[in-house]
Amino acid sequence: MNPALRVDEAKQAILRRLVPIAETGQVALRDALGRILAEDVVSPIDVPQHDNSAMDGYALRAADIAGNEETSLRVAGSALAGRPYGGTLDTGECILITTGAVLPAGCDCVVPQELVAAASDEAIRLAPRIVQAGANCRRAGEDLRAGSIALAAGKVLRPADIGLLASLGIAGVAVKRRLRVAFFSTGDELRSLGQPLDPGCVYDSNRYTLQAMLSRLGVEAIDLGVVRDDPAALRATLERACSEADAIVTSGGVSVGAADYTRAIMAQMGEVGFWKIAMRPGRPMAFGRIEAGGKSAWLFGLPGNPVAVMVSFYLLARDALLLLAGASDTALPLLRLPARGTLRKKPGRTEFQRGVLAPDEQGKMRVRAFDEQGSGILRSMSQANCIIVLEHERGDVADGEDVAVILFDGLI
Ligand code: AMP
Ligand code: MG
Numbered sequence: 001m002n003p004a005l006r007v008d009e010a011k012q013a014i015l016r017r018l019v020p021i022a023e024t025g026q027v028a029l030r031d032a033l034g035r036i037l038a039e040d041v042v043s044p045i046d047v048p049q050h051d052n053s054a055m056d057g058y059a060l061r062a063a064d065i066a067g068n069e070e071t072s073l074r075v076a077g078s079a080l081a082g083r084p085y086g087g088t089l090d091t092g093e094c095i096l097i098t099t100g101a102v103l104p105a106g107c108d109c110v111v112p113q114e115l116v117a118a119a120s121d122e123a124i125r126l127a128p129r130i131v132q133a134g135a136n137c138r139r140a141g142e143d144l145r146a147g148s149i150a151l152a153a154g155k156v157l158r159p160a161d162i163g164l165l166a167s168l169g170i171a172g173v174a175v176k177r178r179l180r181v182a183f184f185s186t187g188d189e190l191r192s193l194g195q196p197l198d199p200g201c202v203y204d205s206n207r208y209t210l211q212a213m214l215s216r217l218g219v220e221a222i223d224l225g226v227v228r229d230d231p232a233a234l235r236a237t238l239e240r241a242c243s244e245a246d247a248i249v250t251s252g253g254v255s256v257g258a259a260d261y262t263r264a265i266m267a268q269m270g271e272v273g274f275w276k277i278a279m280r281p282g283r284p285m286a287f288g289r290i291e292a293g294g295k296s297a298w299l300f301g302l303p304g305n306p307v308a309v310m311v312s313f314y315l316l317a318r319d320a321l322l323l324l325a326g327a328s329d330t331a332l333p334l335l336r337l338p339a340r341g342t343l344r345k346k347p348g349r350t351e352f353q354r355g356v357l358a359p360d361e362q363g364k365m366r367v368r369a370f371d372e373q374g375s376g377i378l379r380s381m382s383q384a385n386c387i388i389v390l391e392h393e394r395g396d397v398a399d400g401e402d403v404a405v406i407l408f409d410g411l412i
Contacts, residue, residue: 010287035156049140058096059094072124085101103137181247187228235265307354350391357386
């Protein structure tokens with residue numbers, strides 16, 4: 001018997017082998033959300049284009065208010081957003097200016113409206129040295145210089161990126177084509193929705209979970225249905241998956257006993273490792289590359305238990321699929337937060353416990369683990385808002401001890 005693989009070893013073994021898909025296409029900015037940039041985007045312009053005001057107020061020369069007396073300055077004109085002041089400022093003058101308006105020639109600072117001692121249409125009075133040179137000015141190219149990289153290849157485009165591209169006047173970008181991922185469930189006990197639930201059977205929930213998880217990743221998910229525990233059916237479905245997809249995600253049929261014929265077929269079709277991973281939930285997993293009809297695909301054979309399939313998907317398959325899709329910044333942020341109550345944990349395996357992150361009575365965020373951590377209990381996965389990661393070597397966790405947490409939801 002081979003010893004169980006550590007989670008980090010399994011993950012590295014997967015990531016090491018993968019090569020991102022090469023095909024790219026052009027999409028309009030409106031269709032670019034969630035897509036992966038295929039090339040660096042170089043800024044064609046300085047952002048901002050001109051020195052401009054960060055406040056509503058008056059633009060002037062700092063030297064004019066550098067004395068020890070209150071100063072009166074003549075309002076020589078106005079600079080509004082989109083309507084620059086044409087002239088050059090003289091000593092003793094100021095310009096009424098709004099946020100974003102181009103800083104008139106000769107000005108080197110902006111005094112915000114609320115710091116002006118007195119103002120009329122003709123003149124303002126200012127306390128000595130109320131601001132320094134450079135105050136409340138934004139400099140041309142301060143956000144981004146023309147010719148510099150605005151967004152790097154491999155970026156998964158989020159709302160701010162879409163806005164940034166628009167701010168550069170860019171209407172379309174080169175993106176990777178969507179990764180195609182075929183998925184199916186295996187098991188004689190599975191019944192599809194709408195079918196009667198015969199004795200000893202369960203509804204095929206994993207296919208719906210997989211579809212949902214794949215959609216959230218932004219890949220094209222191809223549903224290949226339920227496959228009976230039958231070698232010919234499995235082979236036919238894997239052949240079809242190879243012809244249609246870059247990667248295949250399956251649920252069930254990889255645990256010891258269940259795996260015998262799966263293993264034989266996958267071995268005939270390519271190079272697939274059947275792993276025992278030191279993790280809970282989600283111990284068995286198959287990974288490799290299979291080929292049929294001159295086409296090949298990466299295979300992620302996930303366990304059948306409904307929670308195990310989710311945990312293995314997120315902790316082992318997610319980053320791999322994103323990497324295949326061409327994304328470069330894939331790692332999920334790990335927070336460190338104190339546990340609420342004790343957590344039972346066996347050293348020698350990584351445990352991914354379902355948790356709830358919530359403020360305690362003092363308003364401090366703490367994470368509590370569900371009592372029921374069975375790998376079939378999907379309800380607790382649904383009630384959880386985070387996964388608590390308990391590292392390989394770690395034992396029981398005491399109340400208040402820090403643990404690593406992966407949140408289910410982020411802001412964007
Ligand atoms: P397996 O890995 O095929 O031995 O399955 C392990 C457990 O997960 C069994 O109790 C199965 O009934 C359950 N299971 C497998 N596939 C699914 C599925 N698609 N939907 C819900 N439960 C499943
Ligand atoms: Mg099965």
